[in-house]
Every structure is written in C-alpha cells, then in structure tokens.
Amino acid sequence: MVVRLWGVRGSSPTPLAPEELRSKFAAILQRAKASDLENSETRQRFLSRLPRGLFGTAGGNTACIEVRTKQNACIILDTGTGLRELEKRLKRERDSVKEFHIFLSHFHYDHLLGLPYFNLLYDPTATVIFYSPYPAMERILDEFMRAPYHPVGWDSFAADIGFCVLAKNEKVTIGGAEVSWIRRNHPNGCAAYKVKEGNRSFIYSTDTELTEKDFERTERNLAFFYEADAIILDAQYTLGEAIEKYNWGHSSYSLAVEFCREFHIKKLYLYHHEPLNDDADMEKILRSAILFDNRLENGGPLEIDLAREGHVFEL
Ligand SMILES: [Zn+2]
Numbered sequence: 001m002v003v004r005l006w007g008v009r010g011s012s013p014t015p016l017a018p019e020e021l022r023s024k025f026a027a028i029l030q031r032a033k034a035s036d037l038e039n040s041e042t043r044q045r046f047l048s049r050l051p052r053g054l055f056g057t058a059g060g061n062t063a064c065i066e067v068r069t070k071q072n073a074c075i076i077l078d079t080g081t082g083l084r085e086l087e088k089r090l091k092r093e094r095d096s097v098k099e100f101h102i103f104l105s106h107f108h109y110d111h112l113l114g115l116p117y118f119n120l121l122y123d124p125t126a127t128v129i130f131y132s133p134y135p136a137m138e139r140i141l142d143e144f145m146r147a148p149y150h151p152v153g154w155d156s157f158a159a160d161i162g163f164c165v166l167a168k169n170e171k172v173t174i175g176g177a178e179v180s181w182i183r184r185n186h187p188n189g190c191a192a193y194k195v196k197e198g199n200r201s202f203i204y205s206t207d208t209e210l211t212e213k214d215f216e217r218t219e220r221n222l223a224f225f226y227e228a229d230a231i232i233l234d235a236q237y238t239l240g241e242a243i244e245k246y247n248w249g250h251s252s253y254s255l256a257v258e259f260c261r262e263f264h265i266k267k268l269y270l271y272h273h274e275p276l277n278d279d280a281d282m283e284k285i286l287r288s289a290i291l292f293d294n295r296l297e298n299g300g301p302l303e304i305d306l307a308r309e310g311h312v313f314e315l
C-alpha cells in the first residue's frame with residue numbers, strides 16, 4: 001500500500017505565518033556561502049542540505065490521510081482541510097479513481113472541515129462511502145453540511161453516497177486490504193483504524209489520550225497493534241503539557257514512543273501537531289522523542305519522524 005499524508009495538524013488549521021516565513025528566509029540566507037550560490041547545481045545542493053524544519057514546513061492542514069491499496073482502491077482516513085490537497089493531486093495527476101472509502105475517526109471539526117469542499121461529492125460518476133462505528137454518523141454529517149453553515153446540503157450532491165456503521169470488531173475488505181477499528185480514549189470518542197494488506201499493516205490513531213489500559217497486553221490490543229509496520233499516532237503534547245491538559249484527549253510524544261516500544265511497532269509518525277507550535281518547536285519535539293527512545297530498552301528498534309504534509313511512504 002501507499003500512504004500519503006495530506007493533513008497532519010491538530011485542532012485548527014495552521015497556515016505558515018508571514019513572520020515565520022521571513023525568519024526561515026533570514027536563517028537560510030545566513031547559512032549560504034558565495035560558493036553555494038554559484039550555479040543552479042550548487043544552489044540545489046545547498047537547499048537539499050538544509051534542515052527539514054527550515055526548508056519546508058511540517059504543514060498546517062488538519063487530519064487527512066490517504067491509503068492506496070495495491071489494487072488502487074482509495075481509502076481516506078478523516079476529512080480535515082488536508083482533503084483539499086488530496087483532491088488537488090487527483091486533478092493534477094488525472095487520477096481516474098472514482099470510488100472513495102472515507103473512514104471517520106470522530107466528528108470534531110478538525111477532522112471534518114475539508115468535507116464541504118470535496119468536489120467529488122458533486123460528481124455523478126463518483127461513489128463515496130462513509131464508515132464509522134458511530135450509529136449517528138449520517139445524522140451528524142447531515143447537520144454539519146447544511147445552511148447556514150454551508151450553502152448547500154446533501155440533496156445537492158450527485159455522487160452515489162453510502163454510509164456504513166461498523167459493528168464491534170467488524171472488519172471490511174476494500175481493494176484487497178482489510179480495515180479494522182478499535183475505540184480510543186478521547187472526549188466524545190474516537191476510532192483508530194488499521195489497514196492490513198498481505199503481511200503489512202498501517203495504523204491511524206489520531207486523537208488518543210493513552211492510558212494504562214492501552215498498554216495492557218490484552219488479546220484485543222495485541223491483535224490490533226502488535227508488530228504493526230507503521231503508526232500515525234497522536235503526540236500533540238510534551239509530557240508537561242499532557243499532565244496540565246489531563247483529560248483533553250491527546251497524548252505526549254513520550255507516551256507515544258513508549259506505546260510503540262510496548263507493542264513492537266516499527267515506525268512512528270508523531271501526529272496531530274499542536275497549532276501553537278512552529279516548525280522549530282516540532283523539530284525539537286522530534287529530537288526529544290528520539291533521545292527519549294534511545295534510553296528505552298524494551299521492544300524492538302523504532303524509527304520516529306514527524307508526520308509531514310505531502311510525505312508519501314510505501315508499506
Ligand atoms: Zn483532532
């Protein structure tokens with residue numbers, strides 16, 4: 001499967017602020033030597049060696065992840081503002097896919113804000129199926145997309161639209177991949193999803209406040225998390241913030257690292273970035289997470305990175 005990250009920010013969309021952009025430019029220019037600027041090749045080399053937090057940004061769009069199975073089925077995890085970037089790529093690359101399987105973790109705004117602008121809802125040749133374990137999904141989405149919040153409602157959408165409420169332990173097969181879910185600890189609830197294709201597995205676990213219960217090696221936890229190849233996991237806070245914001249529904253990066261170690265997960269993408277953090281703050285969190293991981297002895301080797309908008313990886 002191929003996984004594309006379209007929205008990685010938590011809570012509210014966070015465009016790169018002009019002041020941050022200006023300070024990135026200033027810091028880049030300060031690093032440049034005359035020899036770096038000689039020709040296009042040296043300039044390219046100079047740019048490619050810059051720290052990632054300086055040349056680029058982790059991104060400001062909210063929750064949206066795309067998974068393409070080997071059979072090219074399109075699975076979308078959440079419909080935050082990143083959904084527009086997903087749609088832009090479909091258009092730019094003339095992607096012919098017309099069937100979209102949208103799994104919603106929960107209904108907080110940062111996970112829905114892109115949905116009213118998903119133009120494929122107006123396409124009579126498209127099929128859009130929504131999945132969630134919440135029986136009220138259809139009603140909630142109906143209320144979310146109607147006047148006066150949005151000029152048109154569901155009766156204006158020409159696509160073939162379906163809703164699938166997932167039962168406890170239910171697994172659905174889409175394009176040769178199996179999607180399963182598990183409940184997470186978050187205000188108003190949240191579902192994490194696992195996409196399994198052959199012997200590869202990817203987990204999307206946004207908006208999760210990890211508790212002792214999550215670390216228990218129950219049959220259910222082991223079946224879902226053990227030895228997953230990659231996880232996108234809520235790591236919005238530092239440990240201090242997590243203590244201060246107890247019960248707000250998000251985890252610290254250190255708990256996220258410990259959790260991956262406990263379940264021998266191979267790759268961790270820190271996710272749901274705090275909107276108050278700039279790129280420098282997030283790179284600092286990444287370095288701290290790696291240092292923290294180096295001190296742990298249980299579990300297997302763990303690779304850690306920030307979830308970065310536009311990043312693509314294959315499993
Ligand atoms: Zn969220």
Ligand SMILES: [Zn+2]
Nearest residue numbers: 106108186207
């Ligand atoms: Zn939430």
